[in-house]
Structure formats: structure tokens, C-alpha cells
Amino acid sequence: MIHWHQPCSEVLDYSRPPFARWFVGGETNLCYNALDRHIAARGDQKALVWISTEVGESRTFTYKQLLAEVNRAAAMLQSLGVKKGERVILYLPMIPEACFAILACARLGAVHSVVFGGFAAASLAARIDDAKPALMITADGGSRMGKTVLYKSLVDEALKLARHPPQKLLIFKRGLDYAMPVVQGRDVDWKALQKDFANAELACAWLESNEPSYILYTSGTTGQPKGVQRDVGGYAVALAASMKNIFCGEAGETMFTTSDIGWVVGHSYIIYAPLIAGMTTIMYEGVPIRPDAGIWWKIVQDHQVDVMFSAPTAIRVLKKQDPAYLKKYDVSSLKHLFLAGEPLDEPTHVWITESLGRPVIDHYWQTETGWPLLSAQPGVEKTRLKMGSPSF
Numbered sequence: 001m002i003h004w005h006q007p008c009s010e011v012l013d014y015s016r017p018p019f020a021r022w023f024v025g026g027e028t029n030l031c032y033n034a035l036d037r038h039i040a041a042r043g044d045q046k047a048l049v050w051i052s053t054e055v056g057e058s059r060t061f062t063y064k065q066l067l068a069e070v071n072r073a074a075a076m077l078q079s080l081g082v083k084k085g086e087r088v089i090l091y092l093p094m095i096p097e098a099c100f101a102i103l104a105c106a107r108l109g110a111v112h113s114v115v116f117g118g119f120a121a122a123s124l125a126a127r128i129d130d131a132k133p134a135l136m137i138t139a140d141g142g143s144r145m146g147k148t149v150l151y152k153s154l155v156d157e158a159l160k161l162a163r164h165p166p167q168k169l170l171i172f173k174r175g176l177d178y179a180m181p182v183v184q185g186r187d188v189d190w191k192a193l194q195k196d197f198a199n200a201e202l203a204c205a206w207l208e209s210n211e212p213s214y215i216l217y218t219s220g221t222t223g224q225p226k227g228v229q230r231d232v233g234g235y236a237v238a239l240a241a242s243m244k245n246i247f248c249g250e251a252g253e254t255m256f257t258t259s260d261i262g263w264v265v266g267h268s269y270i271i272y273a274p275l276i277a278g279m280t281t282i283m284y285e286g287v288p289i290r291p292d293a294g295i296w297w298k299i300v301q302d303h304q305v306d307v308m309f310s311a312p313t314a315i316r317v318l319k320k321q322d323p324a325y326l327k328k329y330d331v332s333s334l335k336h337l338f339l340a341g342e343p344l345d346e347p348t349h350v351w352i353t354e355s356l357g358r359p360v361i362d363h364y365w366q367t368e369t370g371w372p373l374l375s376a377q378p379g380v381e382k383t384r385l386k387m388g389s390p391s392f
Contacts, residue, residue: 022234093142109205116262141176209233251278294325346388
């Protein structure tokens with residue numbers, strides 16, 4: 001399930017409860033497990049499919065192509081001084097370059113910290129001061145419901161507020177903010193820099209299992225945001241096990257997770273887990289009702305999605321729309337739909353199950369866990385699902 005460069009000497013060290021150290025002494029790399037090890041068997045298979053209904057574009061990358069982009073991004077980060085163990089903050093919309101940057105950090109052994117694009121300048125500044133990043137990566141803008149959201153101007157404001165701003169800011173220009181100001185000596189253009197590293201190839205940094213892979217901050221709704229630090233080996237094993245036992249995703253299949261990379265679901269089930277499992281992962285920039293309420297089901301049909309993961313809130317939004325949109329598309333490729341993020345009420349659970357004609361599995365977890373804690377496990381045992389409950 002996971003490639004180990006160096007096997008562990010101890011599976012679990014629980015000598016300092018409640019702190020656990022998994023696969024002690026083992027060395028691995030998340031990027032290697034997501035990309036490099038698949039090249040021989042499925043290099044020409046689709047790895048990442050990006051679909052944006054916000055800007056009307058889509059892009060597809062095979063495993064070979066995605067590895068090349070990640071190598072190039074890693075070389076770019078390295079040229080800007082990023083070293084193993086240093087933090088890199090990403091404030092990016094749902095674009096392929098966000099995936100490249102996340103996996104590039106993992107390749108270098110740098111610790112990525114993705115901040116959700118909806119956070120304001122003060123919230124972003126608080127996370128900058130806590131992480132003290134060596135580099136920050138952003139875009140000129142994003143889009144929400146067809147309206148441009150200016151990322152760079154917000155980042156500029158956050159860096160003015162922060163006490164520990166990075167020396168360099170790497171910017172991917174999408175052409176959404178033609179008046180974007182540039183700070184000389186600090187701001188670096190992604191597209192200009194990548195030209196210097198067209199054929200870059202960087203070896204993976206082999207990390208001891210308990211070294212950090214990323215920091216993800218909780219929302220801070222009840223106080224200061226708290227940074228959750230994830231390990232490498234335990235995380236990789238847990239994701240691989242969850243894909244086999246819970247999500248039942250097989251190599252060569254397709255997974256569509258409707259979350260954002262700024263949340264833990266996006267980290268685990270848009271970026272890492274599907275790729276570790278050798279699947280095709282779909283990254284979607286948009287909302288569930290634009291251009292109409294059938295867009296998600298069209299994606300399922302067009303890309304023959306096998307496993308889908310969404311949130312109860314989104315399903316409740318779709319429940320209010322014309323049911324004809326759901327019936328318009330062939331969703332027979334779906335093995336099941338998983339929902340998590342907030343409580344799923346029984347009527348909504350029943351409605352989406354009957355509408356899809358597929359099992360809908362509610363399950364529970366949180367930022368602090370990184371993967372499901374409470375769920376039916378159809379890959380282990382077929383159990384009767386309890387409507388409106390993350391149990392069986």
C-alpha cells in the first residue's frame with residue numbers, strides 16, 4: 001500500500017501518551033507515494049482533471065505530466081530558498097498549480113500550510129505569524145459565482161499586518177487582476193520563473209515517519225486558530241487504508257471530492273489519497289448550482305466517477321433544486337457517495353439515497369484526525385446503513 005525507503009524499527013511508540021509515534025525509524029515521502037511509484041504501471045493514466053465552471057476551462061494531467069509539473073514547481077521553490085522542514089504558506093484558489101505546489105513541498109520535505117481563500121487579511125496574517133514561512137504562494141485572483149475575488153491585494157494587506165512576513169511571494173497570474181501591484185524584490189512571477197526549470201528533476205527527500213508533512217489551521221471560530229501538524233508515515237498509511245477499506249477506490253478508477261484544498265478533506269481526498277491509490281482525482285473550481293444544479297452529476301457522467309465525496313450542506317442545496325437535473329445524467333458509474341463535514345439529517349439522507357439509487361455513507365471526522373474516525377467500511381464488511389447517522 002505504501003513504499004518505504006527505509007522500513008520502520010517500531011510500529012508504535014506510545015511511551016508519552018497521548019502522543020503516539022507511528023512507524024518509528026521508517027522513511028518515506030508522500031509525493032513519491034502519490035506519483036513516482038506509479039509511473040511504470042500507469043504513467044499515461046489521467047492523474048488530475050481540473051474543471052472550472054468559474055472561468056470555463058479544464059485541464060488534464062497524466063501521472064507523467066503531473067510528476068513533471070511537480071518537479072518543476074519543486075525546483076522553483078528550491079531556487080527561492082525553501083529547504084526541508086521550512087514552512088510554505090499557500091493562499092490559492094482551486095487551480096492545478098495549487099496541487100503542484102502542495103506536492104512540490106512534500107517532495108522537498110518542506111511543510112505546506114494551505115489557508116482557505118475565503119479568509120480575510122487579519123486571519124491570514126495570524127497564520128503567517130504562527131507558521132513563520134520561508135515562502136508564500138498566491139494567485140492574482142480567484143472566482144466565486146462568476147465574480148472575481150482578488151487574492152493578491154488581500155495578501156499584500158496581510159503581509160503588512162504580519163510580524164513575520166516571508167521575504168518572497170510567488171504569484172500565479174490568471175489574468176483576473178490586470179491592475180495587480182507588484183512589490184519589487186519580493187514578488188516573483190510563477191510563469192516567468194518556471195521557464196528556468198522546464199526539465200527539472202529533483203529526488204525526493206526521504207523523511208522519518210514522524211517528521212511533519214503539513215500544518216492546517218482550524219477555523220478559529222471559538223478562539224485563536226490552532227495549527228494541526230500532520231506526520232508523514234502514519235498519514236500515508238491511514239489514507240491508503242481508508243481508500244481500500246472505506247472508500248473502496250481502486251487504481252485506475254476516478255474520485256470526485258467536491259471540497260476545497262483549504263480544508264482537510266481537500267488535503268486528504270483531493271490531493272493525497274486518490275493519487276496514493278493510483279486513481280484519477282477531479283479538482284473542481286465552482287459551486288454545485290452553476291451553470292445549473294446538474295453540473296456535479298454531469299461531471300460524474302462525463303468522467304465515469306466511481307467514488308464521490310461531498311458535504312451534507314451541498315446536498316441540502318441541491319435538494320431545493322429541480323429534481324430533473326439529477327435525473328438528466330447517467331450516474332451508474334458511482335459505487336457510492338460519501339458525506340461528511342456537518343450533521344446529515346435523515347430526510348436529506350433518504351432523499352439523496354433514493355434519488356441516486358446508490359449507497360450514501362455518512363461518516364465523521366475532523367481536521368485534527370486527517371481521515372475518517374466513524375464510518376461504515378464497505379471494503380471490509382457490507383453493513384446496513386442507518387439514515388441520518390455516521391454509523392450502521
